[in-house]
Amino acid sequence: MALSSTLLENAVDQLATLPGIGRRTAMRMALDLLRRDTTAVQRFAEAVRKLREEVRYCQDCCNISDQPVCGICSDKARDRGLICVVEDIRDVIAIENTRQFKGLYHVLGGVISPMDGIGPEDLRIGRLLERADGGEVREAVLALSATLEGDTTCFYLNKRLHERGVAVSMIARGISVGGDLEHVDELTLGRSIADRKPYEQSVRR
């Protein structure tokens, strides 16, 4: 579609770069922004610009943080010997919401993906190994996606962390809690049978 204004054209082009947004939706967003006050739109643009310009990451776990060390890493009540390795900030939020994990985190910023040209050096793995070298870390829990890329990353991290005397575990894979058996895919179902646990252990929690 050809638009009668290059300003609108530019804004639609930029909005369409957001993940999951096509040109039609971008157009709807642009028209919505046009209906707002100038100051409201300035506030919007400012929040986005500042996010990227002024963003800081925790020097220990690489989680996004306004302080040099994030709230989780500076919490004395947490188990400093246990580190949960995740892909991005969303995973930290999701795991925190479960209230099941009392250790620290390490945010990799992605997974190893040769297809996208992402190698170990593009992720925050160096900092993780430094923390492992520090001697305080007892166990690393790998909580990465159950994809080929996630598995590749787990394989690589296990090797590197094992050399440093850190025990490595992976989060359990199986059927969803509350899930219907008939809707579970074959791979997951097969895996959940292979990884079965004695009844007493399974119902404990």
Place this chain on the structure above:
Amino acid sequence: MALSSTLLENAVDQLATLPGIGRRTAMRMALDLLRRDTTAVQRFAEAVRKLREEVRYCQDCCNISDQPVCGICSDKARDRGLICVVEDIRDVIAIENTRQFKGLYHVLGGVISPMDGIGPEDLRIGRLLERADGGEVREAVLALSATLEGDTTCFYLNKRLHERGVAVSMIARGISVGGDLEHVDELTLGRSIADRKPYEQSVRR
């Protein structure tokens, strides 16, 4: 969800104000923006800010335009006696894409909606009536949504335009071209029977 950074919190809040975007999607967008170059994000924010700050509307049809008079209004080949009245810019684009309309447009900027506190004075109806008073306009084609608000607006416009000696027509309502009868709702089907046309006229185009 509580985030570890107010910068991120702000950006997610702002992105979630976009139409159809919830906090989960806004979070995904924010993380995507974080992965980009600072200059790319600046360009993004700038395009959005400029859109609202520097936007101009055509002085005749109120369509968005970088010039005082838009490309359609300044096109000498178009029929200046025929004006298609639409809700917003998207409708102009959609109708232009059909290549079936050779007249000019008038963009109202919405429809009359007492529920949302939008009256005739909140729309660009004054300018439309001025154009009608100019004497050049022969016919106004109302191409508004087939909703209660759209119909209310049509009723109001018909009255105002009729007083000024302008013929008023509405775009046809009926079943979609290529549409299956069994999926058509009852109101539309009833309307399409009431508005039936002689066979010779129907197949002409």
